[in-house]
Amino acid sequence: MLIHGASGGVGHFATQLARWRGAHVIGTASSAKVESVWRFGAHEVIDHVNTRFEEALDPVDLVFDTVGGELLKRSPAVVRKGGRLVSVANEPPEISAEAKVSAVYFVVEPNRGQLVELARLVDRGEIRPAIDSVFPLPDARAAFARSISPGTRGKVVLRVGDE
Numbered sequence: 001m002l003i004h005g006a007s008g009g010v011g012h013f014a015t016q017l018a019r020w021r022g023a024h025v026i027g028t029a030s031s032a033k034v035e036s037v038w039r040f041g042a043h044e045v046i047d048h049v050n051t052r053f054e055e056a057l058d059p060v061d062l063v064f065d066t067v068g069g070e071l072l073k074r075s076p077a078v079v080r081k082g083g084r085l086v087s088v089a090n091e092p093p094e095i096s097a098e099a100k101v102s103a104v105y106f107v108v109e110p111n112r113g114q115l116v117e118l119a120r121l122v123d124r125g126e127i128r129p130a131i132d133s134v135f136p137l138p139d140a141r142a143a144f145a146r147s148i149s150p151g152t153r154g155k156v157v158l159r160v161g162d163e
């Protein structure tokens, strides 16, 4: 599978979870973040600044997109017949019926059971969260501003309580 934005807040979890479930993971990232995607366990990493991803891989079963825009528009071309394109960033482009590719814009809903399972995986060291910064709860406004600013590396954490 191909993961766009594999170093990002969503992408670095997707990369590790897909690897944990046994997928062959190809991640895209900008040059400065390529190294981090290797560390998250990708089998292949494409520097999307210097390489057109379409020219660097064979068709894949699944594209998971966290970037949207141009990368998403170009993605149906690399999904093999019967495959899927899932974006959490934007609505996917129209795809012709002959391509036999299903495409969805997925919006996550909080799910306690899944969060508990994720926490267990983190506790066991199976997946590693990348933490960009930690803010105390009263600084939630600053934390939000940080979370939507360019150049974050991983998750922005709100600390509740003193520990």
Ligand SMILES: NC(=O)c1ccc[n+]([C@@H]2O[C@H](COP(=O)([O-])OP(=O)(O)OC[C@H]3O[C@@H](n4cnc5c(N)ncnc54)[C@H](OP(=O)(O)O)[C@@H]3O)[C@@H](O)[C@H]2O)c1
Pocket (backbone or CB within 6 Å): 004, 005, 006, 007, 008, 009, 010, 011, 028, 029, 030, 031, 033, 048, 066, 067, 069, 071, 087, 088, 089, 106, 107, 108, 109, 152, 154
């Ligand atoms: N639908 C949902 O339920 C849901 C849930 C959570 C988040 N989201 C959305 O998912 C997206 C990603 O969230 P996030 O928290 O992972 O953000 P993030 O930490 O900023 O990561 C996004 C990644 O996209 C890459 N990127 C940015 N511009 C790019 C470009 N022009 N070409 C290629 N790559 C580019 C960046 O990596 P490089 O610097 O390596 O390019 C960055 O690591 C956001 O749009 C967010 O709103 C949706």
